[in-house]
Amino acid sequence: MAFVKVxxxxxxxxxxxxxxxxxxxxxxxxxxxxxxxxxxxxxxEQAKWILVGTDSGTREKANIxxxxxxxxxxxxxxxxxxxxxxxxSVGREKSKGMSVAFAVSYARMKHYVLNELPIEPHSVNFxxxxxxxxxxxxxDWLRYNPLSVKEEAPxxxxxxxxxxHDMRLNRQERRAIGKRVASRLK
Numbered sequence: 001m002a003f004v005k006v007x008x009x010x011x012x013x014x015x016x017x018x019x020x021x022x023x024x025x026x027x028x029x030x031x032x033x034x035x036x037x038x039x040x041x042x043x044x045e046q047a048k049w050i051l052v053g054t055d056s057g058t059r060e061k062a063n064i065x066x067x068x069x070x071x072x073x074x075x076x077x078x079x080x081x082x083x084x085x086x087x088x089s090v091g092r093e094k095s096k097g098m099s100v101a102f103a104v105s106y107a108r109m110k111h112y113v114l115n116e117l118p119i120e121p122h123s124v125n126f127x128x129x130x131x132x133x134x135x136x137x138x139x140d141w142l143r144y145n146p147l148s149v150k151e152e153a154p155x156x157x158x159x160x161x162x163x164x165h166d167m168r169l170n171r172q173e174r175r176a177i178g179k180r181v182a183s184r185l186k
Contacts, residue, residue: 018042024114026183034103036121040097048132049081061091068111074144079134111148
C-alpha cells in the first residue's frame with residue numbers, strides 16, 4: 001500500500017458560491033466539541049475583510065471575533081474582523097478562490113446549546129451588514145439558551161433622606177428646636 005504525505009496546511013475548498021458552512025465535531029475524548037465554520041472567498045470579499053500575509057509568505061489570515069446574539073438578537077451569531085490581533089485567526093493558502101475556515105470550542109460558547117450528535121458541515125443563512133460584519137442565523141442544532149442570560153436586577157430605590165423625625169435628638173436639642181419654632185410662629 002502506498003502512502004501519500006499530508007500537507008501541513010489545511011487547504012480550504014474552492015467553492016465559489018457565496019456561502020458559509022457550519023458543522024459540529026468531536027475533537028477528542030479529552031477535548032471539548034467544536035463548531036466548524038467555513039466561509040467562501042466571495043463572502044470574504046463581499047464583507048471587505050482584509051487578509052494579511054503571514055511571515056512564511058504562503059498563507060494569509062485575518063482575526064475575527066465571534067459574537068453571540070442574546071435578547072432581541074437571540075438565534076444569531078455575528079462575525080466581526082478585528083484589527084488588534086485578538087479573536088480567532090482565520091486563514092487560507094495564498095491563492096484566490098480558497099475559503100477560510102476555523103473552529104470554535106463549544107466550551108467557549110456561553111449562550112448556545114449544541115446537539116449531542118456531530119453534524120456534517122452544511123450551508124447556513126447569513127447576511128453581510130453595512131459595517132462589514134457577517135450575521136449568521138444559527139442552524140437548528142445550535143440553539144439559544146435563554147437561561148444563560150442573567151436578568152438585570154431592578155434599580156434599587158434611592159436611600160431615604162434624613163428628616164427631623166429620623167434624627168436622634170437629646171432632650172436639650174429638642175427644647176431648643178421647639179423654642180425656635182415657637183418664636184417664628186409669633
